[in-house]
Amino acid sequence: MARRKKLEEPLRINLRKDDTVEVIAGRDRGKRGRVLKVDRWRGRVLVEGVMMVKRHLRRNPARGIKGGIAERESPIHVSNVMIVCSSCGPTRIAHKVETVGGKSRRTRICRKCGAPLDKRA
Numbered sequence: 001m002a003r004r005k006k007l008e009e010p011l012r013i014n015l016r017k018d019d020t021v022e023v024i025a026g027r028d029r030g031k032r033g034r035v036l037k038v039d040r041w042r043g044r045v046l047v048e049g050v051m052m053v054k055r056h057l058r059r060n061p062a063r064g065i066k067g068g069i070a071e072r073e074s075p076i077h078v079s080n081v082m083i084v085c086s087s088c089g090p091t092r093i094a095h096k097v098e099t100v101g102g103k104s105r106r107t108r109i110c111r112k113c114g115a116p117l118d119k120r121a
Contacts, residue, residue, distance in 0.1 A: 010040035013078050014093045014108065019117075021081040022090045023050055028076075032084060036073065044075035051076045083117060085110040093117065 015021065019035045028050045037046040051074040059067030082090040092111040097104055108117040 004042070006041055011043045011078070013038055013040055013043070013045070015045055015078065015081070015083060018119075020084045021045070021047060022084050023047070023076065023080060024082050024090065025080040026051070026076065037075075038078075039075060042075070043078050045078050045081060046073050046075050047081065048073065085113065085115055085117065087115050088112045 015035055015038055017035055017038060020032060021035055022032045023029055031047075031050050033048040033050045035045050036048055039045070052071050053074045055070050055072060057065060057067050057070050059065060083093055085091045088110060091113075094109050094111045095106050096109050097106055099105075109115065110117060
């Protein structure tokens with residue numbers, strides 16, 4: 001059985017859950033999707049509708065699992081995706097440090113147009 005590679009310390013990944021990303025390399029190049037999960041220890045992200053694989057499931061009536069062949073997403077390496085800016089498309093991430101009332105806050109901005117990438121809640 002193949003062993004999964006695990007890093008000594010977690011990677012610093014600038015992507016977050018619910019970011020829209022575009023795949024820039026691999027069999028799903030050009031597809032866009034929403035980030036579902038970020039794994040800093042393995043350097044991978046789970047993107048909605050990207051890198052679909054088939055899994056064979058055994059029926060389990062106690063859990064309500066029907067069984068059969070199910071399709072689900074597989075993690076993709078973080079270097080193969082790029083965040084999508086709402087105004088200019090796929091871009092790299094820059095950071096802007098704002099100091100408000102003695103507290104400093106880092107916000108992610110687009111490298112091309114300078115628009116903020118963080119969605120304000």
